[in-house]
Structures are given as C-alpha cells and as structure tokens.
Amino acid sequence: MALAAAVVVFLLQLCRFSLSLNQEGRYLLEAERGLVDPSGALSDWNPRDSTPCNWTGITCSDGTVTAVDLTDRGLTGPFPASLCRLPNLAFLSLSANYINSSLPDSALVPCDALAHLDLSQNLLVGSLPDALAALPALTYLDLTGNNFTGPIPPSFGRFPRIRALSLVANLLTSTVPAFLGNLTTLRQLNLSYNPFAPGEIPPSLGNLSSLEVLWLAGCNLVGDIPPSLGQLSELADLDLSTNALSGRIPESIVNLSSIVQIELYNNSLSGPIPLGFGKSGSLLQIDASMNQLEGPLPEDLFDAPLLESVHFYSNRLIGAIPASVSRSTSLIELRLFANRLNGSLPSDLGKNSPLMLLDLSDNMLSGEIPGSICDRGVLEELLLIDNLFSGGLPVGLSRCQTLTRVRLRNNQLSGEVPAGFWGLPHLWLLELRGNSLSGGISPLISGAANLSKIVIDDNRFTGSIPSEMGALSKLYEFSASNNQFSGPLPASLGNLEELGQLDLHRNLLSGELLRGIHSWKKLSELNLADNKFTGRIPPELGDLPVLNYLDLSGNLLTGSIPIQLQNLKLNEFNLSNNDLSGAVPPLFLRDVYRNSFLGNPGLCDGMPGLCPVSRSTGDQRGYIWLLRSIFILASLVFAVGVAWFVWRHRKYKQAKQGTEKSKWTLTSFHKLGFSEYEILDCLDEDNVIGSGGSGKVYKAVLSNGETVAVKKLWGTSKKDVENVNHSVDDGFEAEVATLGKIRHKNIVKLWCCCTTKDCKLLVYEYMPHGSLGDLLHGSKGGLLDWPTRYKIALDAAEGLSYLHHDCMPPIVHRDVKSNNILLDGEYGAKVADFGVAKAVEMIGRGPKSMSVIAGSCGYIAPEYAYTLRVNEKSDIYSFGVVILELVTGKLPVDPEFGEKDLVKWVSCTMEQKGTDHVIDPKLDMHHREEMRRVLGIGLLCTSSLPINRPSMRRVVKMLQEVGAESKPTKAEKKDGQLSPYYCEDGSDHGSIV
Known part of the structure; x- marks a missing residue:
C-alpha cells in the first residue's frame, strides 16, 4: 500500500509539473523531441519551468515567444513543424545545423506571424515549398547552402511582403525566372x-524599384546584360560575376545613382x-576583370569622388592610363594587369590618393616610375612586372615603410638602388630580376627583418654580398644569378x-665554399655554378x-667528391668543369650521372667515359661469359617447372569451378558477346592487374578477342568475410545502381554483373593504360606529356559534369581521385569506381546515407570534416586536387609537404617561389602559359569555401577555353601573359577570384 501511495504521489507531482508549463513550452518540447542534440545545447529546456522564456535561444515579449534562434547548435533531424504552432513567432533561425529531409508545405x-526565417547551411x-510564399508576414527568407533541387516555383513570384530572398548554393535548375520581377518589395x-x-x-x-542588392554570380547566365537594370535607382551592390555573359556593358549601368559595388x-563581356562612371557619387568598387573589354579606360572613370578599388585586369584595354587617376583622392587599389596599356604614368600618381596596391603588370607601359607613388605613406604592394619602365628607382620608395611586396621584374630600370630601399622593415618580397640595375646590396639590408624572398637575377649588381644578410632570419630565397x-x-x-633556395650562378664570387652550414635544414636548391670558387667541396652538404638540386659546375674546386653526397636525393646534380680528382662515390657510378662529372680530368675509378679502361677487363670476359651461360640454363629449367605447375593448377581449378558455374546469376546492361562462364575461367591470380579498397581486379581475355576487367569485391567469400569490416552489399548495390544506368563516353562502361550467394563480380570495359594515379606517379609518368594531361583533365571533367548536371537525380561520386580515373588505349579518361556514389536527393535523409566515409585522404573537401555534408x-x-596532380606530378599527400597536403603546398610554394616551382619538371615549359591557367582552375576548384568553387559545367567550359586559346599562333600572344583564372604565380596579383 505504501508503494502504491508513493507511485500515486509521484504521478500527481509529474502531472503538476507538466501542467505548470504553458502551451508554448509544450510546443517547444515537442520540437526538441524530434531533434538530436549531441552537444546538449538545449539541456536547459526544462519541462518543470512554467514558461520557456529563459530557455536557450528563446526570446519572449509580453510573456509570449516571439523569437527562436538556434543557430549553429549542432542539431540534427527534420524541420520541427511544431514551431509554427507558436502563435506570435516572428523570428526563426536554425542556420548552420544539420536539419535534413525535405521541407513540406x-x-x-x-x-502566420513569421517575418524572419533562416534555414541556411x-x-x-x-x-522549394510553395507554402513559403503564402506566409503573410514573411519579409526575410534565407535558404542558402542546402540541397534544394528543381526550378524556383512560380509561387515565389507572389510573396506579399518579401524584402530579402537568398537561395545561394543549392542545386536549383531551370533558369532564373522572370516572375521574380513581380516582387516589388524586394531589397535583396x-x-x-x-x-x-x-x-x-x-x-x-x-x-524591382526597391532593390538594393542583386547577386547572380555563378548562375550560368548567358547573353547580354539587360539595359533595364539601369532603372534600379536604389541598387547598391550588383554582382553578375562568374557567368558567361557576353556583349557590351550597357551604358545604362552608369545611371545607377546609388551604386556602391559592381x-x-x-x-x-566585350x-x-x-x-559616365565618374559622375557616380557613391561608387566605391568596380571589377570587370577577366573579360574581353577593349578600348581605352574612360577619362572620367577616376573622377568618381569615393572610388577606392578599380579592377580591370585580364582584358584587352589599350591606350594610356588617364591623367584623372592622379586626381583621385580616394583610390586605394588599382589592378590593370594583363592588358595592352601603353604610355607613361602620370608624374604625380599617388600624391593625392592613399594608394595601397598598384598592379600594372604585363602591359606596355613606359617612362619612369613616379616619384610620388608613396607620398601618402600607405603603399603596400607595387607590381609592375613585364613592362618597359626605365630610369632608376624613385628615392621616395626608400622611405616607404609600409611596402610589403615589390615586383619590378623584366623592365628597363637602371642605376643604383637607393640604400634605404634594401632595409624596408615590412618588405617580404623583393623582385628586381631582368633589369639593368647596378651598384651593390647595402648593409642596411639588415633592417629588412621580414624579407623572405630576394630575386635580383639578370642585372649588373657588383661588389661583395654583405655579411649583414645573415641577419635576415626569415629569408627563404636568395636568387642573384647573372650579376657581377x-x-x-x-x-x-x-x-x-x-x-630554401640559394642561386648565385654566373657571378664572380671566389674563395672557398661555406662550411658550418648545418642550419640549412630547409635548403632544397643550391646553385653556385660558373663562379671562381676554390678549395674542396664541404662534406656537410651531404x-x-x-x-x-646541387650545381657547383664551372668553378675551380679541387680534391675528391665527398662520399656524404650519396645521402642526398638529387633531381639535379652537376659538378662538371672543375678540377676534382680521386674516386667517384659508388652510388654515382651510373649512366644517369655521367654528365655530372664531365670536365674533371682527375676523376677515375669506374665511371664510363671519364676513366681509362682497366687492362684486366679482357681477361675477365671469359669468366663472365661462363657465369652468364650457367644463369641462362638455370632460368630455363625454372621456367619449364613453373609452366608445368601452372598448367596442373589451372586444370584442377577448372574442374572445381565446373561444379559451381550453375550457381551464378548474370545481369547485363549492354548486349554481350560472352557468357558468365568465360568470366569465371579468367579469375586466376596470374590475371590480377590491381587491388584497391573495394576489391581485386582481373584482366580477362575472352574467346571473341575482347578484353574486359573484372572486379571481385572484397569479403565476398567465406574466407574474406573474416577480414572485412564494411558491408560489401552496400558498395556493390551502389555501383551497380549507378553505373548500370549511365551512358557517357567519359564514364567507364559496366558490361554486366555476376552474383552468387558468396561472391559478387562487376565486369567493366578494359582500360589498357590503367589508372591515372598509377601511371602519373609511377615510373612511366614521363609518358604523360602536357597535351595528354590536359586531355585527361578535360575528359574527366566532362564525365563528372554529366553526373552532376545531366543525370536525374544528379549523382555525387564522393570518391573522385586519380586512381578512379582510368585511361583507355588512346589515353582517353573515364571516371570509375562508384562504390560510394549517391544521388543528391538521397543525401541528408539520415545517418544511413552518410554511413560511408566520403572520399580519400588528400582529396576530401575541408568542410566535410565539420559538416559531413556531401554534394557536388x-x-x-x-577534382581540383586531381588537376593539381596533373600539373605538379605530386601525390595529394606526401612526406615532402610536412603537415600540408598538395593544395596547401601548391599555394605556399607559389606564394614563396613562383608558379614554375610547382610545375612538374618532366613537362615541356613550352606549354607554361596553358599549364598556369589549368593550375588556376585547379586552385579555384579547391577553394576552402564551397560557394567559391565553380560548377563542373563551368569547369568544363574553362578547360575548353584554355584549349581553344592555346591554338592561336605565337605571334598572337604576348609571352608571359597572365592567367585569367589565377594570377601568375599566386603572389603577383592577389588571390583567386
């Protein structure tokens, strides 16, 4: 009885608590029960409270819930519909969570009271649900960064009060609809x-007369910009970038009276x-880079009173830079590189404007660099590469304490560099290569504490290298070749x-090579060729x-070659044309090193072509012939024995398989000229051509002369099952479901599948050259010249574009890598291995759809680590990583990179050393410009922000444009033209656009 009474009391108490919470609180608890809260963000949602107004994320007004803000709380599950039963809810944000499933009407x-709805990320x-447009009070709707598919529904043209509509980075199809022009209340x-x-x-x-922000970047827009956009008198921000728009910029654009950014x-555009831009009283920034604009810069452009940033690089502009640029009082950035501008710069450029960045590289500008360029004392970057500037460096630059990068390569500058210029405290990149500058390096260089890169090759510098350079603790590269x-x-x-790099070849340096160089732990290149160095080679180099990279050729070095040099892994090794003597270390007694020692008469001991032939050589020939004969006979006996064993083994295996053939079920996807029994006869270990994470691959030559590849999935036999921890059925069904319905020249063809209770086989078309990864990173990587690599990149891109844009629903491969790109007899590329492929519409429907780790090490997008979101x-x-592999020849992850992967290594190396240092040395640099542009596409694809990555359809177009533009004659293209997708070496002109 006492126990029963206690239970009654407990139930009454629980009832009292539940009754104490108001109805709004119950709606919120119902919403919480439908969500997974792994971090306990909603742990203070207590049913014992009388009101939810003090709960996390809840805001009340007059005792009723008006706002629910659960942004970035790690919540998972479907949209909590019970929230819409809160009668006065005006603000709802579930942004940056894992809300999945669909959003039903x-x-x-x-x-009815909801005014602000944010379900982004x-x-x-x-x-997209039609019910959104029926919400009577809705003014703000943000669905950015989801996986909504299909067209924008017509109902979205009927929002009664909408002011901000954002559908960025979804999977919406069809075209940008005209009915959006009916939303006259829109501001964004x-x-x-x-x-x-x-x-x-x-x-x-x-x-849209009230519109303030119009962002249509990356929407696959074509055709002309409509002149009607010039009617948007309230428009402040217009972004039509990264599309395929053509025609002229309409003159009506200059009538946007409130415009701030274009x-x-x-x-x-052409x-x-x-x-007329000069009459705009609000314009701060205009960027029309990477188009085909022609003609001169408008004379009034820089008269816009607030203009801060002008970017017109990578166009076809001609003529002089207008004098109005020197009158601007607000100009901060001016990027006009990669055009055809000529003439001289205004002599007072920089006198009136707070210039921080000036990039006029790759033009035909001449005259002197204006002395007033840093008069306002804020200039940080001065980039005038590949022009015709002459005269000396302005003395005023030596007082420009804010400078961080100076690149004046390939001009006609002369005279001595002002002493103070060498010691600028914030300068980390100094490039003066390819001029006629003279004088010496000032000892004041010790004040340049941040200097990381000094490139002053191909000038007329004289004198000694000052000892003060030893104070540059951050110095990575010192290149001063071809000086005096x-x-x-x-x-x-x-x-x-x-x-990391010391290049002083072709100077007049003398004395002995440095010893005590144990601090050079990061040195990868040492080139001291063609000087007058004497003495012995320091063993410490080893x-x-x-x-x-070690080149000490063309000096007066003496003594023997230190045996410690054998410790080095050298791509370039040259000790020729010195006075070395003694024995060549054993590791270098190979033909590949023959040219490394030419011009050293004193070297001997076994290097063919360098040393006399030993007299005893003839006496040894008979003995060597006898050994060879014995070896050949023994090999013949062994080969006969192996052949007999293999024959007996096959007979036994065929007899065993004969009893099992009737158990197989064949499902074909194309008309076949073979049976499953022929396939089974070829499953011999002698026919294995590959093995991966999902199975072993056999080469099968059939009776009709056709060759196919057969994948036997791991864990499909009783013996294999014991050693496998993942589900083979899931991978098999995914691959069959995906490949069986695909028909594309750049997707590997699945002929059929064969199954039994214990074994599953997939039969593909045979790709003679195997995988791109094996070929590119193996001993035969030299077979892949640049035109072949470019074709592979384009083929693979077209295959992925088909999956993303032409399949219904779209297919996400989820494991794109070089080993899953196969090459046919003509080196045509086909995408393969769909074991983890998923249709886009299935992603996000619960834990099961994400049960397979998506991707391989080095290829996984950075956002996957913290969102587990997988989409195109x-x-x-x-695929961007694959492009970087093709250009660099490097693996996606390599001990050479330290803690970096290939993407970070490419970016850092380009920033520090330039583009040429990431291009595969096996490639012909005649294709340098094309390789740079493809490299830029790869870096664009590997942007850390998914929103900045182009679609695969856009990637295909960009690659096609690279191929198309590589066809004109050399006379039509200026050497060194900069990439329209990425700046010349990653540091010349900023970052990826």
Missing part, C-alpha cells in the same frame, strides 16, 4: 552559385567601358635557418636533409 502552417533536400535578391540551365538575365528584374568579372658579385660568401649566410562541391574539390 504542411510543416510551415500556420506560421543545413541538409534540406527536395523542391541572391541566387548565386546554383546549377541553373543556361539562360539570360530576365529584363523584368529592372522592375562585380562583372569572369564573363565574356566592347568599351562605358563613359665578387669576393667570398659571407660566413653569416650559414646561419639562415629558413633558407647532411642537408631536403637538398635535391565536394566532388569539385576532389
């Missing part, structure tokens, strides 16, 4: 980065820049712990852990 009823799928419209079908900008958008870069430096190397250089952007990142 019923989930949004009633929500979740995992929502399916079509952002549809960027969706895989829309090619379509024009609807002229009806010009009716982004038109990365299109195909014609002149309209006159003399005297010994200062011992202080041996203290530079960060030094202790440098990463040195792979993940594939695009992985």
Whole structure:
C-alpha cells in the first residue's frame, strides 16, 4: 500500500509539473523531441519551468515567444513543424545545423506571424515549398547552402511582403525566372552559385524599384546584360560575376545613382567601358576583370569622388592610363594587369590618393616610375612586372615603410638602388630580376627583418654580398644569378635557418665554399655554378636533409667528391668543369650521372667515359661469359617447372569451378558477346592487374578477342568475410545502381554483373593504360606529356559534369581521385569506381546515407570534416586536387609537404617561389602559359569555401577555353601573359577570384 501511495504521489507531482508549463513550452518540447542534440545545447529546456522564456535561444515579449534562434547548435533531424504552432513567432533561425529531409508545405502552417526565417547551411533536400510564399508576414527568407533541387516555383513570384530572398548554393535548375520581377518589395535578391540551365538575365528584374542588392554570380547566365537594370535607382551592390555573359556593358549601368559595388568579372563581356562612371557619387568598387573589354579606360572613370578599388585586369584595354587617376583622392587599389596599356604614368600618381596596391603588370607601359607613388605613406604592394619602365628607382620608395611586396621584374630600370630601399622593415618580397640595375646590396639590408624572398637575377649588381644578410632570419630565397658579385660568401649566410633556395650562378664570387652550414635544414636548391670558387667541396652538404638540386659546375674546386653526397636525393646534380680528382662515390657510378662529372680530368675509378679502361677487363670476359651461360640454363629449367605447375593448377581449378558455374546469376546492361562462364575461367591470380579498397581486379581475355576487367569485391567469400569490416552489399548495390544506368563516353562502361550467394563480380570495359594515379606517379609518368594531361583533365571533367548536371537525380561520386580515373588505349579518361556514389536527393535523409566515409585522404573537401555534408562541391574539390596532380606530378599527400597536403603546398610554394616551382619538371615549359591557367582552375576548384568553387559545367567550359586559346599562333600572344583564372604565380596579383 505504501508503494502504491508513493507511485500515486509521484504521478500527481509529474502531472503538476507538466501542467505548470504553458502551451508554448509544450510546443517547444515537442520540437526538441524530434531533434538530436549531441552537444546538449538545449539541456536547459526544462519541462518543470512554467514558461520557456529563459530557455536557450528563446526570446519572449509580453510573456509570449516571439523569437527562436538556434543557430549553429549542432542539431540534427527534420524541420520541427511544431514551431509554427507558436502563435506570435516572428523570428526563426536554425542556420548552420544539420536539419535534413525535405521541407513540406504542411510543416510551415500556420506560421502566420513569421517575418524572419533562416534555414541556411543545413541538409534540406527536395523542391522549394510553395507554402513559403503564402506566409503573410514573411519579409526575410534565407535558404542558402542546402540541397534544394528543381526550378524556383512560380509561387515565389507572389510573396506579399518579401524584402530579402537568398537561395545561394543549392542545386536549383531551370533558369532564373522572370516572375521574380513581380516582387516589388524586394531589397535583396541572391541566387548565386546554383546549377541553373543556361539562360539570360530576365529584363523584368529592372522592375524591382526597391532593390538594393542583386547577386547572380555563378548562375550560368548567358547573353547580354539587360539595359533595364539601369532603372534600379536604389541598387547598391550588383554582382553578375562568374557567368558567361557576353556583349557590351550597357551604358545604362552608369545611371545607377546609388551604386556602391559592381562585380562583372569572369564573363565574356566585350566592347568599351562605358563613359559616365565618374559622375557616380557613391561608387566605391568596380571589377570587370577577366573579360574581353577593349578600348581605352574612360577619362572620367577616376573622377568618381569615393572610388577606392578599380579592377580591370585580364582584358584587352589599350591606350594610356588617364591623367584623372592622379586626381583621385580616394583610390586605394588599382589592378590593370594583363592588358595592352601603353604610355607613361602620370608624374604625380599617388600624391593625392592613399594608394595601397598598384598592379600594372604585363602591359606596355613606359617612362619612369613616379616619384610620388608613396607620398601618402600607405603603399603596400607595387607590381609592375613585364613592362618597359626605365630610369632608376624613385628615392621616395626608400622611405616607404609600409611596402610589403615589390615586383619590378623584366623592365628597363637602371642605376643604383637607393640604400634605404634594401632595409624596408615590412618588405617580404623583393623582385628586381631582368633589369639593368647596378651598384651593390647595402648593409642596411639588415633592417629588412621580414624579407623572405630576394630575386635580383639578370642585372649588373657588383661588389661583395654583405655579411649583414645573415641577419635576415626569415629569408627563404636568395636568387642573384647573372650579376657581377665578387669576393667570398659571407660566413653569416650559414646561419639562415629558413633558407630554401640559394642561386648565385654566373657571378664572380671566389674563395672557398661555406662550411658550418648545418642550419640549412630547409635548403632544397643550391646553385653556385660558373663562379671562381676554390678549395674542396664541404662534406656537410651531404647532411642537408631536403637538398635535391646541387650545381657547383664551372668553378675551380679541387680534391675528391665527398662520399656524404650519396645521402642526398638529387633531381639535379652537376659538378662538371672543375678540377676534382680521386674516386667517384659508388652510388654515382651510373649512366644517369655521367654528365655530372664531365670536365674533371682527375676523376677515375669506374665511371664510363671519364676513366681509362682497366687492362684486366679482357681477361675477365671469359669468366663472365661462363657465369652468364650457367644463369641462362638455370632460368630455363625454372621456367619449364613453373609452366608445368601452372598448367596442373589451372586444370584442377577448372574442374572445381565446373561444379559451381550453375550457381551464378548474370545481369547485363549492354548486349554481350560472352557468357558468365568465360568470366569465371579468367579469375586466376596470374590475371590480377590491381587491388584497391573495394576489391581485386582481373584482366580477362575472352574467346571473341575482347578484353574486359573484372572486379571481385572484397569479403565476398567465406574466407574474406573474416577480414572485412564494411558491408560489401552496400558498395556493390551502389555501383551497380549507378553505373548500370549511365551512358557517357567519359564514364567507364559496366558490361554486366555476376552474383552468387558468396561472391559478387562487376565486369567493366578494359582500360589498357590503367589508372591515372598509377601511371602519373609511377615510373612511366614521363609518358604523360602536357597535351595528354590536359586531355585527361578535360575528359574527366566532362564525365563528372554529366553526373552532376545531366543525370536525374544528379549523382555525387564522393570518391573522385586519380586512381578512379582510368585511361583507355588512346589515353582517353573515364571516371570509375562508384562504390560510394549517391544521388543528391538521397543525401541528408539520415545517418544511413552518410554511413560511408566520403572520399580519400588528400582529396576530401575541408568542410566535410565539420559538416559531413556531401554534394557536388565536394566532388569539385576532389577534382581540383586531381588537376593539381596533373600539373605538379605530386601525390595529394606526401612526406615532402610536412603537415600540408598538395593544395596547401601548391599555394605556399607559389606564394614563396613562383608558379614554375610547382610545375612538374618532366613537362615541356613550352606549354607554361596553358599549364598556369589549368593550375588556376585547379586552385579555384579547391577553394576552402564551397560557394567559391565553380560548377563542373563551368569547369568544363574553362578547360575548353584554355584549349581553344592555346591554338592561336605565337605571334598572337604576348609571352608571359597572365592567367585569367589565377594570377601568375599566386603572389603577383592577389588571390583567386
């Protein structure tokens, strides 16, 4: 009885608590029960409270819930429909969670008071619900970064009060609809980065008289920019970048009276820049880079009173830079590189404007660098590469304490460099290569504490290298070849712990080579060729852990070659034309090193072509012939024995398989000229051609002469099952379901599948050259010249583009890598291995859809680590890594990179050393410009932000444009032209656009 009474009391108490919480609290608890809260973010949602107004994320007004803000709480599950039953809910944000499933119309009823709805950065799928447009109070809707598919529904043209609509980075199709022009209350419209079908900008958008922001970047827009956009008198931000727009920039654009920022870069716009931007009283930035704009810069462009940033690089502009640029009082950035501008710069450029960045590289500008360029004292970057500038460096630059990068390569500058210029405290990159500068390096260089890269090759510098350079603790590269430096190397250089490249060849340097260089742990290149160095080669060189380029040729070095040099892994090794003597270390007694020792008469001991033939050689020939004969006989006997054993083994295996053939079931996807029994007869270990994470692959030559590849999945026999921890059925069904319905020239063909209870086989078309990864990173990598690599990149891109844009529903491969790109007899590329492929519409429907780790090490997009979201952007990142592999020849992950992967290594190396240092040395640099542009596409694909990655359809187009532009004659292209997708070496002109 006592126990029963206690239970009754407990139930009454529980009832009292539940009754104490108001109805709104119960709705919230119902919402919480439908969500998974792994971090306990909602742990204070207590049913014992009388009101939810003090709960996390809840805001009340007059005792009723008006706002629910659960942004970035790690919540998982479907949209909590019970929230819409809160009668006064005006603000709802579930942004940056893992809200999945679809968003049905019923989930949004009633929500009559809802004005602000933010569901961005979740995992929502399916079509956009019509019910959103029926919400009577809705003014703000943000669905950015989900997986919504299909067209924008017509109902979205009927929002009664909408002011901000953002559908960025979904999977929306069809075209940008004209009915959006009916939303006259709109102030912000952002549809960027969706895989829309090619379509024009609807002229009806010009009716949005209240519009302040129009973002249509990456929407696959084609055709002209409609002049009606010039009617948007309230428009402050216009972004039409990264599309395929053509034609002229409409003159009506200059009538945008409230415009602050115009982004038109990365299109195909042509014609002149309209006159009239100068009258805009609000314009801060204009960027129309990477187009085909022609003609001169408008004379009034820089008269816009607030103009801060002008980017018109990579166009076809001609003529002089207008004098109005020197009158601007607000100009901060001016990027006009890669055009055809000529003439001289205004002599007072920089006097009136707070210039921080000036990049006029790759033009035909001449005259002197204006002395006033840093008069305002804020200039950070001065980039004038590949022009015709003459005269000396302005003295004013030596007082420009803010400078961080100076690149004046390949001009006609002369005279001495002002002493103070060498010691600028914040300068980390100094490039003066390819001029006629003279004088010496000032000892004041010790004040340049941040200097990381000094490139002053191909000038007329003289004098000794000052010992003060040893104080540059951050110095990574010192390149001063083809000058007239003399005297010994200062011992202080041996203290530079960060030094990675030292190139002083073709000077007049003398004395002995440095000793005590144990601090050079990061030195990878040492080139001291063609000087007057004397003495012995320091044995310490052999202790440098990463040195792979050593050239000491053309000096007066004596003594023997230190045996310690055998410790080095050298790609380039040259000790020729010295006075070395003694024995060549045994490791170098190979033909590959023959040219490394030419011109050293004193070297001997076994190097063919360098040393006399031993007299005893003839006496040994008979003995060597006898040994060879014995070896050949023994090999013949062994081969006969092996052949007999293999014959007996096959007979036994065929007899055993004969009893099992009837158990197989064959499912074909194409008309076949063979049976399953022929396939089974070829499953012999002698026919194995590969083995991967999902199975073993056999080569099968059939009776009709056809060759196929057979994949036997791991764990399909009783013996294998014991050693496998993942589900073979899932991988098999995924691959069959995916490949069986695909028909594309760049997707590997699945002929059929064969199954029994214990074994599963997939039969593919045979690809004679195997995988790209094996060929590229193996001993035969030299077979892949640049035209072949480019074709492989384009083929693979077209295959992935088909999966993303032409399959219904779209297919995400989820494991794009070089080993899953196979090569046929003509080196045509085909995408393979769909064991983890998923249709986009299935992603995000629960834990099961994410049960397979998506991707391989080095290829996985960075956002996967913290979101586990997989969509087309993940594939695009992985494909970008493949492009980097093709250009660099490097593996995606390599001990050479330290803690970096290939993407980070390429970016850092380009920043520090330039593009040429990441291009595979096996490639012909005649294709340098094309390789640079493809490299830029790869870096664009591997952008850390998914929103910045182009669609695969856009990647295909960019690659095709690279191939098309490589066909004109050399006379039509200026040497060294910069990439329209990425700046010349990653540090010349900023970052990826």
